[in-house]
Amino acid sequence: MNVIGWLQQLGRTGLGVFERLGRGHLFLAQILASLPSLLTRPRLVIAQVHSVGVLSLVIILVSGLFVGMVLGLQGYNTLVDFGAEESLGVVVALSLVRELGPVVAALLFAGRAGSALTAEIGLMKATEQLSGMEMMAVDPIKRVIAPRFLAGFLSMPLLAAIFSAVGVMGGYFVGVGLLGVDSGAYWSQMQDKVDLHEDIYNGVIKSIVFGFVATWIAVFEGHDAVPTAEGVSRATTRTVVHTALAVLALDFVLTALMFGEV
């Protein structure tokens, strides 16, 4: 391809990216404007919290347990060389609360709930259900999109917290149960070193940000999908990929802001 053609292609791609970005933000503004109308219809949100949050519990619980167990094992192997295996609880808890809880839970959330949201909304669009609602004078943003967005936004921090809690238990099983770390030391050192503000609040803030971004991407991709089988499949893939990239990049930014200036 010649240089002019290449430049044209670059320009077109760039414009396309910015156009989508703009549409995504306008869409977000519409969703946020519709949120107050949900106050009168909490049932819509509860139903979605069930499908987005409750149904994600199994994968979150199982993954949290295994991640905690791996942390216990790896942490012990490293710490035991320095005779510091009593600090295992601190290592496990800090890793989970600060980083792995929010990040891994968000990645799992994108795979389990985000992809489902995109596929569901995309298929509703492809089968003209959203159009049909518009013609019945029911605003799909208010009726379909906003409850799903709010449900995802509320569920994600809770899922991350559950992930961290189960992970701490997993670390305990391996460290204390199998490898013989003192149970009292595991808990007391954790209590001593994990700070409510510095560690837990920051982790919660991360999970709130990730939940917002992950759900926003999922509902936008679904609503913006090309209404064909191929379009919906592409949109679902994009949801998972873009959420993963956004979460990891944002995690770095947030970590730098929270823990960087020490």
Next chain:
Amino acid sequence: MPESAQSTDDILVRVRDLHFARGSRKIFDGVDLEIRRGKVTVIMGPSGTGKTTLLRLIGGQLKPQTGQIWVDGEEVPKLKHDQLYRLRKRMGMLFQSGALLTDLSVFDNIAFPLREHTKLPESMIRDLVLMKLQAVGLRGARDLMPSQLSGGMARRVALARAIALDPTMIMYDEPFAGQDPISMGALVQLIRLLNDALGLTSIIVSHDVQEAAAIADYIYLLSDGKIVEHGTPEALNHSSSPWVSQFMHGLPDGPVPFHYKAVAYRDDLLAET
């Protein structure tokens, strides 16, 4: 439309000098039409002439580049979001696919607009839904899910849902496409019956000439972005225009050639590749 019989109040939908394009492709290039209250008006034309797009323009889902669309005294493209949604409560639309909500049963699909827009008690909603289902002959199918319905049944359920809020007008997008003769007959009868019994105004977009002509009070023929002819079914059947005659009688060749535009057959076969 005969000028003498025309009074302003008599016309529910008025389209003036409508222009609409998708990208560089012109779909409407100056369309004028008027839909009279209480009548069944059919808009016919070959596939791909934007008949569905016309319904979406009337329903306010798309905005024209220029031109006016008036529905019941309101100019649709200029309405604000809330006003548009208020107007849509008076419109029903039957999509070609039915557009039923796949996670709700037949009963809940028809109850959906009632539950969204009214605060009626559940017992009254039940009565209303059963009345609408009885009207389309599917009261026994209330507990089925949309995936369990045949194409014709899905369209009748969608019809029941479209009349749930007792609209002023109802728009049908290709109601006869892909139907077997029996469900086609049922739909033809149903559309006419509902129109007259409920005092509706019906707009049907279709290319099934025989069925559409059978129930139409008035027909518009659309081609190449323009209204090429309009009149009562009899008038169009005896039209002297060769194009209208070809379309109304379904002749394979005529002013609309059988072959898509191409280079000469001989040159094409002998061309070096």
